[in-house]
Amino acid sequence: AQSVTQLDSQVPVFEEAPVELRCNYSSSVSVYLFWYVQYPNQGLQLLLKYLSGSTLVESINGFEAEFNKSQTSFHLRKPSVHISDTAEYFCAVSIDYKLSFGAGTTVTVRA
Amino acid sequence: EAEVAQSPRYKITEKSQAVAFWCDPISGHATLYWYRQILGQGPELLVQFQDESVVDDSQLPKDRFSAERLKGVDSTLKIQPAELGDSAMYLCASSLELGQNYEQYFGPGTRLTVT
Numbered sequence: 001a002q003s004v005t006q007l008d009s010q011v012p013v014f015e016e017a018p019v020e021l022r023c024n025y026s027s028s029v030s031v032y033l034f035w036y037v038q039y040p041n042q043g044l045q046l047l048l049k050y051l052s053g054s055t056l057v058e059s060i061n062g063f064e065a066e067f068n069k070s071q072t073s074f075h076l077r078k079p080s081v082h083i084s085d086t087a088e089y090f091c092a093v094s095i096d097y098k099l100s101f102g103a104g105t106t107v108t109v110r111a
Numbered sequence: 112e113a114e115v116a117q118s119p120r121y122k123i124t125e126k127s128q129a130v131a132f133w134c135d136p137i138s139g140h141a142t143l144y145w146y147r148q149i150l151g152q153g154p155e156l157l158v159q160f161q162d163e164s165v166v167d168d169s170q171l172p173k174d175r176f177s178a179e180r181l182k183g184v185d186s187t188l189k190i191q192p193a194e195l196g197d198s199a200m201y202l203c204a205s206s207l208e209l210g211q212n213y214e215q216y217f218g219p220g221t222r223l224t225v226t
Contacts, residue, residue: 009151032211036217041219042219043115043217043219043220044154044204044217046214046215049214051211094211097159097166097210098156098159099154099156100156101153101155102153103151103152103153
């Protein structure tokens with residue numbers, strides 16, 4: 001069985017401050033890991049993914065996530081957030097081509 | 112930019128009525144997914160198609176839910192009869208093929224409220 005736990009349901013943060021969203025997974029086999037973002041009234045969009053290779057993966061808009069096998073974690077970070085980063089963020093794990101999502105973390109960026 | 116289309120965006124229905132949702136995936140995408148997202152939770156896979164064939168429907172409550180993709184393009188998800196607990200966002204996604212390397216593209220969803 002596999003499961004994904006997002007440790008923070010809501011994260012308020014000031015503009016230009018750093019943010020970290022925590023994600024832990026449980027699985028007995030190798031996994032593929034993803035972060036999706038959902039802006040208000042929109043569908044989910046893929047932010048970044050880890051399939052293999054370097055454990056640090058980056059997105060085009062400044063987010064990065066690090067796969068830590070020993071801690072079974074895939075935390076998402078951004079060193080300086082913008083108002084436009086206000087959204088809900090979902091961590092997901094894929095096994096046998098099926099995605100299992102965490103409950104989501106709502107990030108609210110304040111000026 | 113190609114997008115996954117879903118309709119309606121919002122649906123209010125009474126308990127015991129039938130309701131249907133439609134999804135048009137990105138052109139050329141062979142794999143189509145239906146997810147249910149209950150408020151405060153992440154999306155949960157209901158059914159997965161490869162072309163017109165069901166690959167996985169293990170989480171689909173088959174006593175009341177049905178899904179089809181007759182020509183391997185667009186898809187319909189039906190609930191009959193609807194129950195209060197079915198209130199949720201229903202998301203459709205598509206990918207070029209089945210596999211980890213193929214990104215799933217999500218539609219905007221249909222928000223269902225059962226009264």
